[in-house]
Amino acid sequence: MIEFRSVTKTYPDGTVAVADFDLVVPPHRTTVLVGSSGSGKTTLLRMINRMVEPTSGTIEIDGTSVLDRDPVQLRRSIGYVLQNGGLLPHQRVIDNVTTVLRLTGTPKRAARERALEVLDVVGLDRSLAERYPSQLSGGQQQRVGVARALAADPNILLMDEPFGAVDPIVRAELQTETLRLQQELNKTVVFVTHDVDEAFLLGDQVVILQEGAHVAQIGSPSEIIENPASEFVASFIGVERGTRALHTKRTDRGTVLVDTAGRTQGVLVEGTA
Numbered sequence: 001m002i003e004f005r006s007v008t009k010t011y012p013d014g015t016v017a018v019a020d021f022d023l024v025v026p027p028h029r030t031t032v033l034v035g036s037s038g039s040g041k042t043t044l045l046r047m048i049n050r051m052v053e054p055t056s057g058t059i060e061i062d063g064t065s066v067l068d069r070d071p072v073q074l075r076r077s078i079g080y081v082l083q084n085g086g087l088l089p090h091q092r093v094i095d096n097v098t099t100v101l102r103l104t105g106t107p108k109r110a111a112r113e114r115a116l117e118v119l120d121v122v123g124l125d126r127s128l129a130e131r132y133p134s135q136l137s138g139g140q141q142q143r144v145g146v147a148r149a150l151a152a153d154p155n156i157l158l159m160d161e162p163f164g165a166v167d168p169i170v171r172a173e174l175q176t177e178t179l180r181l182q183q184e185l186n187k188t189v190v191f192v193t194h195d196v197d198e199a200f201l202l203g204d205q206v207v208i209l210q211e212g213a214h215v216a217q218i219g220s221p222s223e224i225i226e227n228p229a230s231e232f233v234a235s236f237i238g239v240e241r242g243t244r245a246l247h248t249k250r251t252d253r254g255t256v257l258v259d260t261a262g263r264t265q266g267v268l269v270e271g272t273a
């Protein structure tokens with residue numbers, strides 16, 4: 001479990017990126033932080049592995065403050081996936097994936113074996129191991145980024161807009177893959193996105209943020225869609241418009257549900273869900 005208590009981050013220029021933030025991140029679940037640009041999502045994520053230090057407040061992992069942990073060791077024990085994969089361009093895929101393992105003293109042969117295993121886990125062919133990142137598609141690079149984060153088998157995986165730079169079709173593929181991986185691996189995942197559809201697809205718990213990391217609402221996707229806490233949330237998640245605003249339409253065969261663009265999204269089946 002990760003717990004934020006009264007966490008504030010003021011950058012040296014006076015920007016208050018996070019103001020008095022509290023959150024419990026349950027273990028073995030995916031928590032998604034979603035909000036518009038500048039709402040403090042990346043700052044929150046980076047305070048978990050101490051790439052950013054809080055100005056005040058505490059962040060605990062399983063009851064121990066991250067400030068009491070050695071920052072380098074802490075960072076190596078937590079998987080971190082960035083937009084664009086964050087791969088080292090002059091290193092082959094295999095070397096990118098074994099980075100943390102080598103830093104923590106895993107013998108070369110064992111590290112290589114583990115890296116190949118983890119390529120299997122993220123659905124990449126082992127033959128790609130010898131390539132350089134530039135010889136891979138954007139989606140493949142992203143998978144390598146996930147493989148690298150998983151190589152040392154961390155309990156916690158931080159993902160910062162990991163699919164922001166890929167086209168919508170690959171993005172959908174990677175989202176499905178993330179759901180599959182999560183079922184298989186059961187990590188505690190903290191995922192940052194500005195895409196509310198992605199948040200609802202991947203999140204067990206979704207945290208909607210406004211400026212200063214002010215929590216507009218926190219809940220499961222169903223709870224938020226069924227009962228938005230404010231006008232801001234309703235408008236942010238698009239319940240009045242877009243694909244979540246569904247209207248009924250009678251057809252010869254029954255009632256269907258249509259979005260505001262006139263596209264049929266499904267068939268109405270009577271009875272409780």
Ligand SMILES: Nc1ncnc2c1ncn2[C@@H]1O[C@H](COP(=O)(O)OP(=O)(O)OP(=O)(O)O)[C@@H](O)[C@H]1O
Nearest residue numbers: 011013015017036037038039040041042043044194
């Ligand atoms: N190193 C820094 N120095 C000063 N201000 C910063 C720094 N890093 C971030 N900020 C500011 O802190 C606020 C929150 O930034 P942060 O990157 O955490 O937001 P975000 O929600 O992740 O945004 P985005 O979706 O655009 O990545 C913004 O106003 C940003 O300009």
